[in-house]
């Protein structure tokens with residue numbers, strides 16, 4: 001059937017994450033952005049929610065199984081709180097989720113338990129490359145098999161938390177397909193470069209990383225001989241990012257709505273005018289429409305149906321929607337929307353990031 | 364409950380049948396009926412008739428059961444009052460109870476799927492579906508068991524008959540509160556006397572002149588009372604003083620008849636009024652509110668019809684381009700898509716967003732939950748989306764798109780109506796805006 005009600009477990013989880021987002025993420029979001037730094041405490045409390053272990057099998061120390069839908073539900077709440085800090089918190093997922101999805105039993109055994117501890121795991125992934133027309137399915141970074149090893153060469157950028165990372169999941173092209181390799185940070189040839197500066201999500205530390213003749217044993221190829229299916233990974237990434245986009249858009253919409261009811265111009269609240277009220281109504285419609293597309297894609301992923309197209313449609317729709325909505329929110333606030341005292345300008349800058357991050361975030 | 368996105372097998376099965384109707388009794392006639400505006404789609408009508416009569420039978424049974432239950436409850440409350448708090452007798456449930464809809468109904472979910480598919484076939488032809496249509500829906504929603512029996516039984520048997528709803532007037536379209544048609548009660552004959560003019564009544568001619576149908580007509584019993592004075596009346600075919608004065612010539616959905624109806628001292632029986640004849644405003648004004656509520660259930664249907672046209676246009680465009688080597692490549696980064704691919708992607712995503720909004724509004728309806736916001740969101744979105752999608756389709760196909768050799772140009776003309784009737788795009792956006800802002804019609808005009 002078509003049903004739109006969360007399970008009671010999902011409702012509880014979403015409630016918990018919403019409270020965390022309200023109390024913790026919103027409390028630090030401006031400060032984190034301006035100082036370009038995520039406070040340690042908010043990371044720790046975020047990690048203590050136990051979201052990632054909830055997606056890891058009990059045999060590896062977790063207490064659940066992966067659900068793209070459940071993930072989408074709480075990702076919306078987190079992004080509603082703050083996108084920059086959320087992406088920091090999700091960084092371990094970039095390593096753990098692909099391992100859980102594609103890893104061999106041995107790899108799961110070796111790595112997944114690292115994500116079920118009390119402390120925030122130091123793992124990340126390197127996907128995006130500093131090229132125009134970047135395409136996760138046609139990477140410039142290469143992995144070449146030499147004997148019992150792979151040799152990796154290439155430049156990556158947008159690698160979150162690279163400086164503190166102990167483990168990288170590096171995506172590279174191997175005979176025409178995209179594969180992933182587990183690379184310990186202390187491997188020779190791994191060079192973490194400068195921190196990159198972006199238009200938004202500035203709280204998140206992201207780096208350039210170069211891999212120069214990095215040699216890893218063939219057992220570090222994710223999924224062993226089977227490898228990974230990049231389109232499946234992209235599907236997950238698209239669901240993740242689209243869910244986050246819905247959260248950012250909802251934050252902007254809610255803020256603009258409340259503001260429009262308070263702000264008086266020409267003798268009455270600006271929300272009394274259709275030109276404002278209709279913008280808000282359309283924001284609501286678009287957010288809801290996108291959310292349903294995200295849910296559908298996630299539902300398909302979870303039930304094993306082909307979710308690629310649904311996720312692709314949802315992500316592309318969300319990319320545009322989040323820009324329209326956050327831009328609309330700035331517009332509703334007028335000159336005040338342009339001032340950093342209000343969060344809407346930040347949400348507009350953050351909203352712009354989604355189209356760029358395709359493939360780089362999975363949670 | 365859990366979130367789920369899966370078309371039930373029973374609906375899938377019915378859809379396969381409806382698709383056959385669409386392909387064999389609609390598409391082949393599309394162009395001819397567009398060229399010959401007032402011709403009737405008999406092939407389609409005859410094919411649909413048995414199914415529709417069966418559906419009306421089920422609807423009527425369910426509506427009667429609901430109405431009887433309401434009556435029962437009302438009587439129970441009354442007797443409770445009379446006897447000063449004595450417990451209500453444990454009356455046996457009414458006989459019709461057995462046929463009342465189960466809690467987990469999928470009636471509306473089935474309906475929107477069917478209508479989406481029929482409109483994929485042809486939206487103008489679809490509207491000529493025999494049955495009570497919007498008029499029937501209003502009677503089902505607020506009629507007494509006796510009225511349901513008297514007015515709707517005709518749709519379950521015999522030759523095809525139509526129903527319609529006449530609200531719009533020359534000076535009252537979006538502003539339904541401004542209708543001028545009057546209904547005056549004549550105690551001498553125990554009749555209502557209707558005077559005025561209705562325009563744009565879908566199936567008006569089919570209902571009043573070409574079959575033994577009926578039209579639900581909105582009239583005011585007290586102009587000073589505004590909306591509270593507005594009541595729905597059932598006017599049957601053959602009523603003296605009812606004149607179908609004109610049938611419109613339109614941009615699209617030309618197979619559908621759109622009639623002007625004049626009421627010149629048209630007399631109808633006293634009990635042809637739907638709901639309470641008393642003029643009451645506020646929560647007591649159940650007749651108006653009740654029938655207005657039918658919009659919450661019909662807007663998803665209009666949205667579904669819009670989406671059917673949009674899907675037809677999208678699929679045709681996609682498939683035609685694919686034959687020419689322009690294939691959609693799902694999965695490629697956006698910046699690697701060609702402009703045409705990006706347009707196709709946008710069309711498909713828009714369609715999906717509108718459809719899912721429609722399904723959500725419908726699911727709430729089936730669960731008997733409030734869905735005013737959701738149904739207006741779906742309608743506003745669908746109307747706007749398919750306007751864009753069909754216009755794009757004409758554009759992307761170049762000379763083929765604009766040519767009447769294909770149906771794309773017709774679909775563009777057909778699609779536009781969905782942004783106009785059952786509340787224009789603006790009116791539905793206005794409803795959404797009021798809902799989310801918590802505003803009354805005075806705060807947001």
Ligand SMILES: Cc1cc2nc3c(=O)[nH]c(=O)nc-3n(C[C@H](O)[C@H](O)[C@H](O)COP(=O)(O)OP(=O)(O)OC[C@H]3O[C@@H](n4cnc5c(N)ncnc54)[C@H](O)[C@@H]3O)c2cc1C
Pocket residue numbers: 263264265266270273275276331332333334335336338339
């Ligand atoms: C960087 C910057 C530089 C500036 N420089 C100057 C300057 O040098 N000198 C100066 O005097 N000002 C300056 N301004 C102020 C600027 O002109 C105002 O911000 C602008 O006029 C909007 O007013 P507001 O911010 O109070 O928005 P509001 O008037 O509160 O408007 C909020 C929203 O409501 C809408 N709205 C308001 N009334 C209506 C209506 N009747 N119908 C429909 N929509 C309505 C607006 O379009 C807007 O979307 C500057 C602003 C900025 C951000």
Ligand SMILES: Cc1cc2nc3c(=O)[nH]c(=O)nc-3n(C[C@H](O)[C@H](O)[C@H](O)COP(=O)(O)OP(=O)(O)OC[C@H]3O[C@@H](n4cnc5c(N)ncnc54)[C@H](O)[C@@H]3O)c2cc1C
Pocket residue numbers: 274527528529530531533535536537538562563564565566613621780783784785786787788789790793808
């Ligand atoms: C083919 C067809 C079939 C129809 N079938 C039926 C039927 O079966 N029964 C029936 O009763 N009616 C029917 N209608 C009428 C239809 O519902 C009305 O045309 C529609 O409600 C709009 O009313 P109007 O044409 O008077 O436009 P108007 O109300 O004059 O609107 C003109 C424009 O102003 C906008 N507008 C009006 N008020 C506002 C506002 N407050 N805020 C912002 N914008 C506003 C409208 O959105 C529209 O863009 C049909 C119409 C057509 C064309």
